[in-house]
Amino acid sequence: MQTFDHSNDLRDVRSSPGQPVLEVSNLSVEFPTRRGVLTAIDGVSMRIEPGEILGVVGESGAGKSITGLAVLGLLEAPGRIAAGEIHLSGRRIDRLSEKELTRIRGCEMGAIFQDPLTALNPLFTVGAQLEETIRLHSDLSREAARERALHLLKEVGIPAPRERLSQYPHQFSGGMRQRVVIALALAAEPALIIADEPTTALDVSIQAQITTLLRRLCKDHRTGIMLVTHDMGVIAETADRVAVMYSGRIVETGRVEDVIHNAQHPYTKGLMAAIPSLHERVDNLSQIDGSMPRLNARPSGCAFNPRCPMAGPRCRSEAPRLVPAGPNEAACFLHDGGVA
Numbered sequence: 001m002q003t004f005d006h007s008n009d010l011r012d013v014r015s016s017p018g019q020p021v022l023e024v025s026n027l028s029v030e031f032p033t034r035r036g037v038l039t040a041i042d043g044v045s046m047r048i049e050p051g052e053i054l055g056v057v058g059e060s061g062a063g064k065s066i067t068g069l070a071v072l073g074l075l076e077a078p079g080r081i082a083a084g085e086i087h088l089s090g091r092r093i094d095r096l097s098e099k100e101l102t103r104i105r106g107c108e109m110g111a112i113f114q115d116p117l118t119a120l121n122p123l124f125t126v127g128a129q130l131e132e133t134i135r136l137h138s139d140l141s142r143e144a145a146r147e148r149a150l151h152l153l154k155e156v157g158i159p160a161p162r163e164r165l166s167q168y169p170h171q172f173s174g175g176m177r178q179r180v181v182i183a184l185a186l187a188a189e190p191a192l193i194i195a196d197e198p199t200t201a202l203d204v205s206i207q208a209q210i211t212t213l214l215r216r217l218c219k220d221h222r223t224g225i226m227l228v229t230h231d232m233g234v235i236a237e238t239a240d241r242v243a244v245m246y247s248g249r250i251v252e253t254g255r256v257e258d259v260i261h262n263a264q265h266p267y268t269k270g271l272m273a274a275i276p277s278l279h280e281r282v283d284n285l286s287q288i289d290g291s292m293p294r295l296n297a298r299p300s301g302c303a304f305n306p307r308c309p310m311a312g313p314r315c316r317s318e319a320p321r322l323v324p325a326g327p328n329e330a331a332c333f334l335h336d337g338g339v340a
């Protein structure tokens, strides 16, 4: 069973008032290969407040998942953090040992991935898995842990929770399994949850229920959530703020309604144009002509320039920084001195 060690008291990393739960500054992630070093994430900064959902959106390969994995300390070798800092509730965590990170994961940080089965052990009942997680980070008795497990199943909306405690993951539907995973992620009352495509594998009819649940739990528990998805519809319904990623960088960020209704970066405008109606799901963002460059074939200047209808000479030679753009921030020379 995948478990996290919660044995140490980590109250010292809990948020103090006014402190973000997550602060990522100038993060770069590299993959050394035989043919040279590939930079997957290039100078990404973001902040998540308690009780806030930050949506991280972009096409496949934009670097969304790698950003989440870097925060969780789960980058697979040879992937490595090459630059930048990650602070969880004010404590720097990007240089911690594997042992310390293991302690923090599941206690201070929870994770929800696309496939609920990867987080659940088929050999143990749902109740046993919840109880184990609860007891690892608290000194509750077995009985009290079972009551808490029951409470969590109720909280995530699982009908007949008492009977469900003694059932195995395969006895649950996909949507119900993802609710169990959310209960597991919440069991330790983490400050931050990284939710990577949490609804992508689910039936469309179930997706809205899960996003509504995540949103309610985030507000009730004051948990910060990084919601990684390629689905702008999910972002529109769930997130408070959004960071749009393209080729390892954030190209636009702002409040969800501002980014949706008042996009400033040509890439974001393209993404929005690809959504026929905000109530309709768009499974594929690649409706903008062209595709995202491979890491080893990034164009110089702005990585979006070959696809950008507005690109000028400056965009081919200089990389834009995030600057204020309308109500948002955008990395585009249209908002920073012009493209000529």
Ligand SMILES: Nc1ncnc2c1ncn2[C@@H]1O[C@H](COP(=O)(O)OP(=O)(O)OP(=O)(O)O)[C@@H](O)[C@H]1O
Binding pocket: 031, 038, 040, 058, 059, 060, 061, 062, 063, 064, 065, 066, 067, 076, 079, 230, 294, 295
């Ligand atoms: N182990 C690895 N070695 C080399 N490159 C990698 C490795 N893992 C990921 N990458 C590259 O890092 C980039 C970002 O990947 P990431 O999985 O974060 O994208 P994403 O935006 O989450 O897309 P998707 O929705 O397809 O998962 C991609 O170009 C990917 O090919």
